[in-house]
Each structure stands twice: as C-alpha cells, then as structure tokens.
Amino acid sequence: MPPGSCPMRGLPHLFVSCLIILVLCASLAEADSQHPLTTTAAGAAPKRVAIIGAGSAGSSTAYYLRQFAEVSINVTVFERNPYVGGRSTTVNVLDNPAYPVELGASIFVKVNRNLVDAVKAFGLNVAIFRQDLPRESKHVLGIWDGEGFVYLQSDTFRWWNIVKLIWRYGWAPFWTEKLMKRAINKFLKLYEPPFFPFQSLSMAAADAGLVETLRSTGSGYLRDNAISEAFSREVIQASTRVNYAQNLPLIHGLETMVCMATDGAVSVVGGNWQIFAGMLNASSAHVRLNTSVTTINRNDNGTFTVSYNEDYQSTREDLFDEIVIAGPLQDSNITISPSPNHLPRWIPYVTLHVTLFSSPHRLSGQFFNLASASVPDVILTTLPHGVDLGSQQDGVGLSGFWSISTLSKVEQKHYVYKVFSPQRLTGEFVARILGVDEPTGAENLTIGDLAKQDVSWFHEKVWHSYPYLYPRENFEEISLGPNIWYTGGIESFISAMETSSLMGRNVAGLMVQAWQKETRPKGKRIYQGKTEL
Numbered sequence: 001m002p003p004g005s006c007p008m009r010g011l012p013h014l015f016v017s018c019l020i021i022l023v024l025c026a027s028l029a030e031a032d033s034q035h036p037l038t039t040t041a042a043g044a045a046p047k048r049v050a051i052i053g054a055g056s057a058g059s060s061t062a063y064y065l066r067q068f069a070e071v072s073i074n075v076t077v078f079e080r081n082p083y084v085g086g087r088s089t090t091v092n093v094l095d096n097p098a099y100p101v102e103l104g105a106s107i108f109v110k111v112n113r114n115l116v117d118a119v120k121a122f123g124l125n126v127a128i129f130r131q132d133l134p135r136e137s138k139h140v141l142g143i144w145d146g147e148g149f150v151y152l153q154s155d156t157f158r159w160w161n162i163v164k165l166i167w168r169y170g171w172a173p174f175w176t177e178k179l180m181k182r183a184i185n186k187f188l189k190l191y192e193p194p195f196f197p198f199q200s201l202s203m204a205a206a207d208a209g210l211v212e213t214l215r216s217t218g219s220g221y222l223r224d225n226a227i228s229e230a231f232s233r234e235v236i237q238a239s240t241r242v243n244y245a246q247n248l249p250l251i252h253g254l255e256t257m258v259c260m261a262t263d264g265a266v267s268v269v270g271g272n273w274q275i276f277a278g279m280l281n282a283s284s285a286h287v288r289l290n291t292s293v294t295t296i297n298r299n300d301n302g303t304f305t306v307s308y309n310e311d312y313q314s315t316r317e318d319l320f321d322e323i324v325i326a327g328p329l330q331d332s333n334i335t336i337s338p339s340p341n342h343l344p345r346w347i348p349y350v351t352l353h354v355t356l357f358s359s360p361h362r363l364s365g366q367f368f369n370l371a372s373a374s375v376p377d378v379i380l381t382t383l384p385h386g387v388d389l390g391s392q393q394d395g396v397g398l399s400g401f402w403s404i405s406t407l408s409k410v411e412q413k414h415y416v417y418k419v420f421s422p423q424r425l426t427g428e429f430v431a432r433i434l435g436v437d438e439p440t441g442a443e444n445l446t447i448g449d450l451a452k453q454d455v456s457w458f459h460e461k462v463w464h465s466y467p468y469l470y471p472r473e474n475f476e477e478i479s480l481g482p483n484i485w486y487t488g489g490i491e492s493f494i495s496a497m498e499t500s501s502l503m504g505r506n507v508a509g510l511m512v513q514a515w516q517k518e519t520r521p522k523g524k525r526i527y528q529g530k531t532e533l
C-alpha cells in the first residue's frame with residue numbers, strides 16, 4: 001500500500017479507450033451503493049467497530065460495512081496522520097494547491113473494480129496517466145541500465161504495445177500479455193462467491209489457481225513460460241523496478257504479472273486520496289485524525305477497550321465489539337493484550353525515497369549520453385546485460401535510482417520531476433542530472449543546498465512503501481482472534497490500493513457473515529446484492 005496500489009505504478013500509458021469506458025460507465029452509474037442498511041432491530045445496541053488506519057483498507061472496510069451490514073453499526077476510524085488516504089497522498093508543487101502531485105500510490109487500472117466503482121459513485125474525475133508530460137523531447141520513454149539506454153521510444157502511444165514491440169522482441173510481448181491476462185482472471189475470482197468473502201487468503205489464492213505464479217520468482221516464472229531474457233530484463237524488469245523497486249529474481253510471478261497489467265491506467269484529478277475520503281464520508285464513520293491507538297485490551301466479556309492519544313497528547317479510551325487493524329501492524333506501535341491467537345509476523349518492507357522537485361532545467365543530455373533534445377521524459381531502469389543481482393534487496397545496480405519521471409510543466413517554466421531511489425538523493429546527483437553547477441563547500445549536500453534558480457521547489461519523503469515480494473504461498477491470517485481482524489496480509493500477495501480495498505471489503509463481508517450467524521438460524525443463507533454472504 002503503496003505506497004501499496006495500486007502501487008506506485010509508473011508505466012506511461014497513453015491510451016484513450018479506458019477513458020471512454022469510464023465515461024460510459026459513469027453515465028450508466030446508479031446510486032446502488034447508497035441503500036440504507038442501518039435498520040435497527042428494536043432495542044439492539046449498535047455494533048461498535050474500531051478501524052485503525054484510514055488508508056485504502058480502512059476506508060474500504062468502513063464503506064462496505066455500511067453497505068453489507070443488516071444491523072445497526074457505529075464505526076470509528078482512527079488515523080494517526082492528519083490526513084485520510086494512508087500511502088495515497090499528495091503534495092503541492094511550489095506549495096500551490098493548483099498543482100497537487102501524488103507522493104505515494106499513483107495510478108490504478110481498469111481491472112481495479114473497487115476503485116473504478118468508487119470513482120463513479122463519488123463523481124470524481126480521472127486523468128489518463130502521464131497525460132501531462134511536457135512532450136518536448138524526441139523520446140517519451142527510455143530504459144537506462146546505468147551506462148546507456150537499452151530501449152528508447154519516441155511515439156506517444158503506450159510503450160507496452162505488442163505490435164510495436166514484436167519487431168524487437170519476437171513473440172515474447174504477446175505471450176507475456178496472455179500470461180498476464182490468465183493471472184488477472186484468476187485473481188478476479190476473489191471478488192465473487194464462492195471465493196468471496198475468504199477466511200484465508202492462502203486458501204483462496206490456492207483455490208483460484210494462483211500458487212504456481214506465487215511460488216516462482218518473476219524470472220523463474222518467465223523462464224518456465226519461455227519468455228525471452230531480453231524482453232524480461234529490458235521491459236518487464238523495468239516495470240517491476242518502477243512499480244516495486246525489485247528485480248525479477250526477487251519479486252514473485254504474480255506481482256510481476258500485475259506490473260504488466262497497465263490497461264486503462266488513470267489517477268483521480270486532484271489526488272487518489274479523494275476515493276478514500278469519499279468512502280469514509282459515505283460510510284458515516286466517525287473519523288478521528290491525528291489520533292494514535294496505543295493499546296487494545298480484550299475484556300473478559302469479549303469487548304475491547306481501545307486506548308488512543310488524541311492530537312498526540314490526551315489519552316482516552318472507548319469500548320468496541322470489533323477491531324480492524326487496517327495497515328501493517330509492525331509499523332503501528334500498538335500493544336494488543338492478551339496477545340491474539342495469530343500475531344502477524346514481521347515482513348521486510350522496501351525503504352523507498354521519493355523526491356519531487358521542480359526546476360527550469362530539462363534533464364541533462366551530458367549525464368545520459370544523449371543530445372539534450374533526446375533525453376526521454378520518463379526514464380525507467382534495469383540492470384545491464386549479464387548482471388544478475390539475484391534476490392538482493394538493494395538491487396538498484398549501476399543506475400543508482402529506480403526511475404526519474406518528468407510529470408508536467410507548470411507556469412510555463414518549471415518542469416516537475418519525480419525520482420524513486422533506494423537512498424536519499426545527494427545534491428551532487430541532482431545537480432548532475434540537471435546539468436547545473438554542483439554546489440561547493442560543505443560536505444554531504446542534499447537537494448536543499450542547490451540554488452533556488454536551479455531547484456525552485458522540492459519535497460522528500462521516505463516510505464515503507466510495500467513489502468519485498470518474495471515468492472510465498474502463505475499469507476498472514478485475516479482473523480487474528482475472535483472479533484479482531486487484519487488486512488495487512490494482502491500486501492505480500494499483491495501490494496496495491498485496489499487489493500487493500502478488496503481486503504477491506506472482504507473483512508466487512510466476514511464480519512457481517514459472523515453477525516448473521518449470531519442472529520439467524522443455522523444453514524439459512526443470506527444474499528446481499530450479487531454477493532452471497
């Protein structure tokens with residue numbers, strides 16, 4: 001979740017059909033998500049639900065709980081940050097609210113059903129990914145291996161275009177697309193009965209037929225399916241690096257395939273976080289920002305006492321019937337007592353440095369060994385031919401960065417750049433890619449030490465953006481113990497805004513199913529729309 005989305009999807013995607021589809025769908029949209037479900041059985045106290053985290057998973061839990069619940073509910077969402085959206089958040093270029101840019105999860109795609117439906121339901125506008133590129137260069141996109149470009153694309157169509165790629169890579173792009181579609185179709189089974197709602201992600205993934213892709217590395221999976229080394233390294237690995245900061249011998253086959261599913265890549269105008277703000281609003285949950293939960297104590301009568309610090313100071317407590325931990329527990333600093341039956345294990349997360357900055361300068365031709373008019377707007381990276389860093393976590397290699405994208409040009413003179421890197425960028429590096437004089441004097445210079453006329457604005461952020469997606473078949477439990485739920489396990493399966501939303505919807509489904517068992521005779525089945533709960 002990053003950032004989990006959709007991940008920080010970096011693929012340029014200049015396709016129009018998705019917009020047409022979204023517009024069409026929007027015009028057909030009905031307010032079917034609005035049916036009131038808070039019919040209070042006379043006298044029954046509302047179910048008190050605490051959701052910890054207002055990112056995609058937490059907002060989705062609240063939203064779908066409001067849709068699915070047949071009993072009265074009272075939902076409180078705790079969020080330690082002063083904003084909603086989690087790893088999906090924006091900052092303003094030149095501190096001007098007219099120029100918001102995504103700092104975390106950037107795009108989602110056509111098959112991301114929950115997000116696409118929510119965008120329709122809330123009437124949000126979407127922009128085709130990378131539609132604001134300045135287009136002043138001869139090349140839209142290039143793949144840099146640290147020494148030279150292994151691939152340059154000059155037209156403005158999406159690069160992941162089979163017809164364009166076949167002359168260079170033979171049938172590999174065609175077979176990759178087929179493999180990707182097969183994997184995505186299996187994944188989509190998780191949205192519908194009999195898979196949905198699933199008690200165990202490990203079992204659901206196995207039942208959907210995804211084990212083969214999950215237990216191989218990307219490189220193993222591609223090799224087994226006879227995808228050429230050249231296409232895997234130059235195109236597919238450039239995608240896994242920009243999206244997940246991982247090379248093919250580390251990342252599993254399923255996430256590798258997800259990186260190639262780029263059809264209809266869009267983002268919400270003004271920021272993707274508005275999807276989650278819309279979900280929270282529609283859920284009528286009480287949202288407590290700036291509030292850190294510190295302890296969750298299970299009482300003898302099965303309720304939970306939740307202690308939290310409001311505005312980072314006064315400690316308060318409230319009583320709840322259900323708890324949803326909607327984010328990686330390992331970063332939350334929450335003590336649960338007694339310890340639940342299944343405590344999620346620690347999972348290594350990628351440390352991703354995101355540097356956003358604006359400058360009147362274009363990327364330096366000298367740095368990239370090209371005529372300056374030819375330096376691509378979007379620079380993805382891969383490892384040079386013959387270099388295999390195996391499953392090394394710091395696999396960035398010679399390039400030293402994962403990607404550099406020119407996002408737009410504002411006020412006719414400031415190019416806006418986004419860099420993903422495993423380390424903080426040095427002032428020297430930024431000066432070199434812009435072809436300006438390096439600042440002199442002090443040691444260890446950073447971007448802030450560059451002259452204002454070279455870097456007009458910048459913002460640096462370090463995320464624990466997504467897990468290292470090693471091959472695995474077992475995922476953290478969803479039910480940690482009675483009435484205590486966890487969404488974070490899905491991040492090692494597919495880390496994306498959409499999958500966290502799916503897990504939020506799934507937890508809502510499981511919770512409502514459990515409430516139905518309390519009140520309905522055994523064996524009686526309940527249908528909620530298309531979803532049998």
Ligand SMILES: *[C@@H]1O[C@H](CO)[C@@H](O)[C@H](O)[C@H]1NC(C)=O
Binds near residue numbers: 048075076286318
């Ligand atoms: C809902 O829960 C909140 C927090 O526990 C509480 O302050 C509020 O009074 C509750 N509202 C209802 C209608 O029960």
Ligand SMILES: *[C@@H]1O[C@H](CO)[C@@H](O)[C@H](O)[C@H]1NC(C)=O
Binds near residue numbers: 082289290311
């Ligand atoms: C949260 O805290 C920030 C500063 O720490 C403050 O500016 C903001 O108003 C607070 N928001 C809420 C909803 O309390």
Ligand SMILES: *[C@@H]1O[C@H](CO)[C@@H](O)[C@H](O)[C@H]1NC(C)=O
Binds near residue numbers: 278
């Ligand atoms: C919040 O939800 C209400 C209905 O529940 C709706 O009327 C209102 O427009 C929504 N506000 C926003 C900002 O989405």
Ligand SMILES: *[C@@H]1O[C@H](CO)[C@@H](O)[C@H](O)[C@H]1NC(C)=O
Binds near residue numbers: 302
């Ligand atoms: C359950 O236990 C808590 C903590 O001891 C208490 O505050 C609450 O009133 C109890 N609820 C019921 C329904 O007994």
Ligand SMILES: *[C@@H]1O[C@H](CO)[C@@H](O)[C@H](O)[C@H]1NC(C)=O
Binds near residue numbers: 333
């Ligand atoms: C975690 O909790 C400890 C003790 O409660 C506190 O000192 C520390 O600052 C907290 N860390 C974070 C990241 O909130």
Ligand SMILES: *[C@@H]1O[C@H](CO)[C@@H](O)[C@H](O)[C@H]1NC(C)=O
Binds near residue numbers: 443444
């Ligand atoms: C510069 O960085 C090096 C290596 O990280 C460190 O040892 C040194 O203390 C730093 N110097 C200053 C002035 O911060």
